[in-house]
Amino acid sequence: MSEKNASVVRSLLDRQGTTFAADAGIKLRNTPQPLYQLLVLSHLLSARIRSDIAVASARALFQAGMRTPRRMAEADWQQRVDALGEGGYRRYDERTATQLGEAAELVNRDYRGDLRRMREAGDPGELLQEITGIGPSGVHIFLREAQGVWPEFAPYFDRKAQQGAERLGLPTSPESLGRLVNEADLPRLAAALVRVALHADAAREVRAAA
Template identity: 55%
Template sequence: MSPAADDDARSTALEVLERLGRTYADEAGITLRDKPAPLFQLLMLSMLFSAPISAEAAVASLREIREAGWRTPERLLDSTWQQRVDALGRGGYRRYDESTANYLTDAATLLQERYRGDLRRLRDEADGDPAAVKKLLQEFPRIGPTGADIFCREVQQVWPGLRPQIDAKVRAGARKAGLPTNADDLAALVAGDDLARFTAALVRLDHED
């Protein structure tokens, strides 16, 4: 890439970041930190995104879960199945509300039993390797490759060892913006601490008409 093209790419990247640079975790009300509770909430959000449903419904449903007070696996396991179904319904999570109510219970149970409620132990078990982190994430119900990509794309904000997380949806947004799709070249366009917002911005851009 020539210096002029590099400057143009940086300018475009900053424009995309300024206009659309909000993580989905932030939109859902999660103040993401390297702590058990917000990491669990991000896991739930990634599960909600993994069904064929709108991003708006997934975000709204996670907000309902948070407002119900189920921000830790312990609190979620104290809720009833019907309470979870109702919360998902209020968020617009139709057609998948009943099955997802069960998946949330199973995920919280697995997190408690295997990682004592702390996803940082999953990261440590994977020795910080991004591919290993994604493989372990896919042991949670409904989390497939796409859900694991979503979690890692967002969590790179507080797990810098996973950077850069540039998945297929991010590359699609980059192509739409006329930006490079190579992970290292794309990540070099913004500061490391802005990378989670930048990748979210590119995903949002890809979803625009």
């Protein structure tokens, strides 16, 4: 890695290197509860709504007790709507409340509440899209963050993360980006690059400090 790229990466991780899961209070491990919470967060982040609102709404759902697919399915529709509203997720709250309930029922029914069973059953990139509310964007979000605990997907840098790399003058291929940090920091780098892609001021701040 060139000295210039190393300086940019250090500045990037220092300023933007918190994963979206960590922002939502998820301590991501390869266990059922945090993986399900990441699924919920990926669902919310994939909508056309600000990422900070999606993160706040995920926190509100979890604080209201909807931390597992069983608890999400047991909550009634209005409880889900209220929690989403508390997080500011109002534009899509009614539809999303319905989708979250349907998704939880599917995870309970097909995987007994444990997304590790989905990982064992086939390609999560395909199977995730069978879950209500998860499309290609939701898959990218989930796997960008999950690559830290599901290393077979690493290095995972989708088009949005690559746009952030391009904005900073870094290499853009997943393989090249994966060589810029150690394996444990891949989710942090991916999240930081997405923030840079979404916010031009973040890119300027990183470049100025590098």
